[in-house]
Amino acid sequence: MSGNIDILHEQGRGKSFSDEIRILCGVNISTCLQCRTCASVCPFYEAMGHAPHTLFRKIQYGLRQDVLTSSAIWICVGCNTCASQCPAGIDIVAVMDVLRQLALETNMPIPEEDILNFHREVLHSIERYGRTHKLEIMLRYKIKSGHLLADLDTGMIMLAKRKLDLRPSRVHAVNEIKRLFKKTWQET
Amino acid sequence: MTDRAASDMIDFSYFPGCSMATTSKECSLSLIQACKYLGLNLIELDDWNCCGSSSAHCLDIQLGFELSVRNLTLAPANRPLVVMCPSCFRNLRQAKHHLAASRKLQESVARRYDNLVAGKLDIIHFLSVVGQMDMEKLQEKAVWSLHKIKIAPYYGCMLAGPPPFKPQQGDSFCIERMLEAFGARIVLWPNIRWCCGTFLTASKPDVARDAVNQIMESAVASGADCLVTACAMCQINLEMRCTLEKKIPVLHFSEILAIAMGADEEQWNTWFRYHLVDPRPLFAKLEAAS
Numbered sequence: 498m499s500g501n502i503d504i505l506h507e508q509g510r511g512k513s514f515s516d517e518i519r520i521l522c523g524v525n526i527s528t529c530l531q532c533r534t535c536a537s538v539c540p541f542y543e544a545m546g547h548a549p550h551t552l553f554r555k556i557q558y559g560l561r562q563d564v565l566t567s568s569a570i571w572i573c574v575g576c577n578t579c580a581s582q583c584p585a586g587i588d589i590v591a592v593m594d595v596l597r598q599l600a601l602e603t604n605m606p607i608p609e610e611d612i613l614n615f616h617r618e619v620l621h622s623i624e625r626y627g628r629t630h631k632l633e634i635m636l637r638y639k640i641k642s643g644h645l646l647a648d649l650d651t652g653m654i655m656l657a658k659r660k661l662d663l664r665p666s667r668v669h670a671v672n673e674i675k676r677l678f679k680k681t682w683q684e685t
Numbered sequence: 686m687t688d689r690a691a692s693d694m695i696d697f698s699y700f701p702g703c704s705m706a707t708t709s710k711e712c713s714l715s716l717i718q719a720c721k722y723l724g725l726n727l728i729e730l731d732d733w734n735c736c737g738s739s740s741a742h743c744l745d746i747q748l749g750f751e752l753s754v755r756n757l758t759l760a761p762a763n764r765p766l767v768v769m770c771p772s773c774f775r776n777l778r779q780a781k782h783h784l785a786a787s788r789k790l791q792e793s794v795a796r797r798y799d800n801l802v803a804g805k806l807d808i809i810h811f812l813s814v815v816g817q818m819d820m821e822k823l824q825e826k827a828v829w830s831l832h833k834i835k836i837a838p839y840y841g842c843m844l845a846g847p848p849p850f851k852p853q854q855g856d857s858f859c860i861e862r863m864l865e866a867f868g869a870r871i872v873l874w875p876n877i878r879w880c881c882g883t884f885l886t887a888s889k890p891d892v893a894r895d896a897v898n899q900i901m902e903s904a905v906a907s908g909a910d911c912l913v914t915a916c917a918m919c920q921i922n923l924e925m926r927c928t929l930e931k932k933i934p935v936l937h938f939s940e941i942l943a944i945a946m947g948a949d950e951e952q953w954n955t956w957f958r959y960h961l962v963d964p965r966p967l968f969a970k971l972e973a974a975s
């Protein structure tokens with residue numbers, strides 16, 4: 498991790514990594530105080546490995562690859578626990594959204610395949626029906642992720658309790674929804 | 686007990702969201718019942734679509750925006766849009782915020798949907814609707830007293846907005862105020878806004894389990910008989926992912942509200958059927974409110 502060199506390198510390019518983020522979502526991470534409030538309140542700090550303050554420091558150092566291939570940006574659930582306490586008022590969740598986009602757009606290896614697959618299945622369902630069909634999402638996700646038998650009992654209880662409908666609830670104007678997907682998301 | 690329904694109804698547009706329509710039917714049913722007592726007429730948005738949940742903004746910010754915006758364009762401008770699911774609320778409110786801030790987006794929406802008002806819509810979570818009510822009036826209208834039940838109020842995280850959104854007056858204490866009006870005993874406990882793990886329940890169940898167990902453990906340790914939550918996703922995660930031996934039921938805010946205001950046993954038993962941890966014993970010996 499040769500941070501200093503990267504800072505110079507980024508400055509030399511005219512547009513730093515943090516500039517790029519500011520342009521994409523309007524959030525200026527250079528106001529981060531490194532106070533670690535986010536780290537102390539984040540419920541998933543341990544699983545994420547990096548709290549926002551570490552990511553932001555790395556962004557300031559221009560460590561693009563490091564940040565965009567981190568598990569943290571995928572495990573973060575966007576709960577805003579950090580952002581609602583951040584003394585610098587940084588919209589941390591908006592930055593996380595942008596970091597995931599950049600990771601996908603630049604073909605970075607994604608360390609959290611399962612999370613990515615799950616999100617893809619949710620979007621797939623919305624594209625098809627306009628709403629989420631939870632049973633189908635779970636089945637397709639499980640097939641794709643290879644965890645077909647994991648968690649089977651939870652699924653059975655959900656079915657028995659009639660929490661998972663066999664048929665999807667649908668939007669009538671589903672073509673309108675499909676158009677929104679054409680405009681933006683392309684399933685890869 | 687429909688005779689207890691209020692006579693003057695106030696109209697609201699209503700966005701149910703996928704959870705209300707599927708995994709949390711009891712939340713939706715009890716909400717409808719509670720609104721009858723409160724005099725709120727919820728008019729469901731015609732042909733609403735999924736707001737994108739967490740997945741749209743995680744993978745494609747623009748798609749998340751577009752999915753939410755379509756819903757906003759379905760709502761007439763002359764009445765507020767009520768949302769029950771905190772996650773949908775967050776997405777819809779965020780989309781409105783972006784729309785209101787950009788002439789370009791407004792023009793694009795106006796052109797495509799022939800709608801000029803989506804960025805001005807008043808969007809409100811059901812909890813805030815109740816929070817703005819006169820609690821003394823609620824107390825007067827109560828049919829059942831909850832004084833025998835010890836409750837841990839649980840907001841979940843999704844009602845906390847990102848920095849541009851400040852918490853609204855009264856929101857942060859609304860569940861407690863309502864429970865107090867109904868005579869319930871409210872316990873002190875630390876995890877009132879701790880995140881339940883949301884979508885990690887599917888893709889990283891171990892991480893969600895740890896979060897859920899921590900929440901449940903502290904609620905049980907506080908002596909509560911049940912939790913009352915404002916979030917259907919928290920409700921299902923807490924019930925489904927908790928691996929502790931000692932668990933207590935998790936009720937929807939709308940269930941406790943509708944019960945206190947006059948639902949009968951037959952009604953609440955239809956909602957409780959969908960629960961994984963049976964709340965029925967708690968309500969078996971309710972006493973009439975004085």
Ligand code: SF4
Pocket residue numbers: 528529530531532533534535536549550553579582583584585586587589
């Ligand atoms: S809480 Fe805010 S200012 Fe403090 S370290 Fe985290 S992001 Fe930076």
Ligand code: SF4
Pocket residue numbers: 535538539540541542548549572573574575576577578579580589590
């Ligand atoms: S939004 Fe992400 S980083 Fe912030 S507290 Fe929640 S999980 Fe942690």
